[in-house]
Amino acid sequence: ETGVTQSPTHLIKTRGQQVTLRCSSQSGHNTVSWYQQALGQGPQFIFQYYREEENGRGNFPPRFSGLQFPNYSSELNVNALELDDSALYLCASSHPQRTTQYFGPGTRLLVL
């Protein structure tokens, strides 16, 4: 069984730039959620995708957007990067109709 994978592992961007993070879900999982984890904090829910549609969103501005593809992989796009966007971005997949999250290793984003 293949686990959740994410790319890239690390990324450095400057303010105002745009970034795309990628995630491949665990085999058999059709639901993908994205979380932002700032240093010393718990993961914060950004949004979830199910069957290529957004299925719930946390308190993040519209410059955070996402996609899910037919193979259940997903992208997180962040436009107009701000310094506070520096964080670990975690992707998690789950079974249909279950909330247990299986997390990937994350992408560490640094915005300068």
Next chain:
Amino acid sequence: GQQVMQIPQYQHVQEGEDFTTYCNSSTTLSNIQWYKQRPGGHPVFLIQLVKSGEVKKQKRLTFQFGEAKKNSSLHITATQTTDVGTYFCAGTQGGSEKLVFGKGMKLTVNP
């Protein structure tokens, strides 16, 4: 909005000691989950509790869901150095897909 609070935020114990950490929600939860994150790693699912008053054990770890489904506890017996990490509780409310995490309890163990 829904908030999940964990106490204490930091716990330092001697190897072999027992301790308990707590998780409190501002709202009634549909379920509560616990995750462990090792330093430099990602959260790993430990357990899910769904029923009021439910108690589950995993080796030296005992998890409990409160009767009102607004709080939970994690008790670790005979702490080992392998228990080091940050423990998060997370809950969902109603039919929401949103999993709300606490800030975590960072455990360090003195061998």
